[in-house]
Amino acid sequence: TSIKGSHPVPWTPEGDAAFVECKEELRKATILAYPDTTLPWAIFTDASEYAIGAVLQQRRGQHWEPLAFFSQKLQPALRKHCPYDRELHAIYAALRKFRYIFEARHITIFTDHKPLLHAFSQDPDRATPWQFHRLDFISQFTTDIQHIAGKDNIVADALSRIEEISMAVSSNELAQAQAEDEELQQRIQREQHDSLNLRPVNIPGCNKQIYCDVSTDIIRPYVPTALRKKIFDALHSISHPGARASAKLLTQRYVWPSINRDCRLWARTCLACQRNKVSRHVLSPIQNFPSRTRRFEHIHVDIIGPYIPSKGYRYCLTIIDRFTRFPEAFPIDSIDAECVARTLFAGWICRYGVPLQITTDQGTQFKSQLFSALARLLGSKPYKYHHFPSAVEWNGGTSSPSLEGCHSLPRKQLMGRHATHRSPWNSCRLEGRSWRNSCRSRLWRANSFTR
Incomplete structure (x- = not known):
């Protein structure tokens, strides 16, 4: 208005209605409560495809009182992550935002994503480095993650969908x-x-x-x-x-x-929906290898590990002849193509000759140009079009699952002899002789009986 100084303000019905409306809006506004350290605190989090939201609250009687709000837009890279990663990132970001408030006291995390309840009880090897970094940070403050129904997680859900809050039509x-x-x-x-x-x-x-x-x-x-x-x-x-x-x-x-x-x-x-949802599952057809009539003509190569380092070796290269089922195992220090190709040449080719075909599991170590160049130099052809998605696609004694069982035989014997303790957050502990020293004796024992 143009009224200044001590001039009286004319009170009109429009002004009275505006005053009442302002009081009503102030009454409806959410007011932050004063923190009470004697009450239980909790953080409610949620994530959408575009943003994350969280609210720090304290429980007084049967009601939750808000202490702080947090909302953040997701970067384009994070939008491509799965819902599990986005919900995990919401907890991680909320703890970083509110840590100056709740640090040095117990805090509970509430989320509507049930898989996160088992984040600290599962095998850490299943977590990616990105997930492990966030789980490690969260565990420094709390491991108490509880589930809340999505319909009850109203505040965090609304904060994670700030861009979505709009009326369809007035x-x-x-x-x-x-x-x-x-x-x-x-x-x-x-x-x-x-x-x-x-x-x-x-x-x-x-x-x-x-x-x-x-x-x-x-x-x-x-x-x-x-x-x-x-x-x-x-x-x-x-x-x-x-x-x-x-x-x-x-x-x-x-x-x-x-x-x-x-x-x-x-x-x-x-x-x-068409870009991101799977509406049809395509099953690959069953495939069979052509039968072989000579030994050492067709070999299967695989890698097992990693194990506890033994004289610098952490992995084991297993090679099995398809015709005779004769296995070999060689300790290696890395799984890069150069090391695998060198071990294959010195351990198998120099002793049994050049195979006509080599079948791999399409691992990254077998896809490199170095391994392909070595195969061409020796006159061997990598069998790239045989890939085994799952054992249920094969049946019979000459199928891939039986060969996969031969590959797992050294691993089972080594783990059965040396593994004394397993923990979700600790690697396998070995005692006595190292697995590298007992590898040859295990192969001798495996070749001593008829399969």
């Missing part, structure tokens, strides 16, 4: 579109009697009446043709549910003729 926009929709006007004029019982309803905040379906306990607004796709996109883009879930989500809130058919069609033609 009440005035819906009322204006209904007034211009010819289909709705024809229904009103002809007073069609069908499953829809349309009646004008006064909606708070809207100057016009909105036609709604009152045939059920839930009053659902009628959506004109021009706004149907817009409303569907607004609700479907929150979590991209399937066709049935999308139809249920829309029918609980709105109504129009053929709403289920339209929702199923739009859900199936959603580009984001």
Whole structure:
């Protein structure tokens, strides 16, 4: 206004309404509570495809009081991670944000992602270095991770979807579109009697009446043709549910003729769903190797390990002849192509000759140009098109699972003899002779009986 100094302010009905509205907004605003160290504290976290959110709260009686809020937009690289990684990153980022508040006291983590409850009880070898770094940081403060239903994790879920909080259409926009929709006007004029019982309803905040379906306990607004796709996109883009879930989500809130058919069609033609969802699983056909008639003609190569270092060796290269099932094992210090090729040449080729075919498991050490160059130099051809996805695709005594069992024989014997303790967060401990010294004796014992 242009009023300055000590001039009186004229009090009008508009000013009184604005004053009441300001008081109402202040009353509804969320107020942070004063921290009480005698109450239990907890952090509620959630993650969406675009952002993460968290809230630090203290429990007073049966209610939670907010102490601090946190919301952060995900970088493009993090958006490509799986939901497990995004939820784990939400906990990691929340602890880094709130650590100056709760440090040196017990804190509980609540998340709606159940797999995170077993993050500290699973084998750490299954975690990627990216996951292990975050789990290591989280464990410095707490390992108490509990589950909360998604419908109860309201605050963190809202903070992780800041960009998604918007009305599909306003009440005035819906009322204006209904007034211009010819289909709705024809229904009103002809007073069609069908499953829809349309009646004008006064909606708070809207100057016009909105036609709604009152045939059920839930009053659902009628959506004109021009706004149907817009409303569907607004609700479907929150979590991209399937066709049935999308139809249920829309029918609980709105109504129009053929709403289920339209929702199923739009859900199936959603580009984001088609890019990220697997709608069809393709099974690879069963393959067989051609039979061999001579020994050392076709060999299978694999690597087992890593083990506890023994004189600098951590891995073991296993080679099995396909015709005779004769195994060999050679300790190696690394799994790079140069080391594997050198060991294969010195340990097998110099003793048994050059094989006609070499079958590998398509590991990275066998894909390098160095190993391919060595194979071409020796006149051997890497058998690249035989890959064994799973043992259930093979049957019979000449199939790949039996050979895979021969590869695992040295590993089982070594682990059975030397492993004395296993812990989820500790490597296998060896005692007595090293696995490198007993490797040859184990192979001699394996070759002493007929398979």
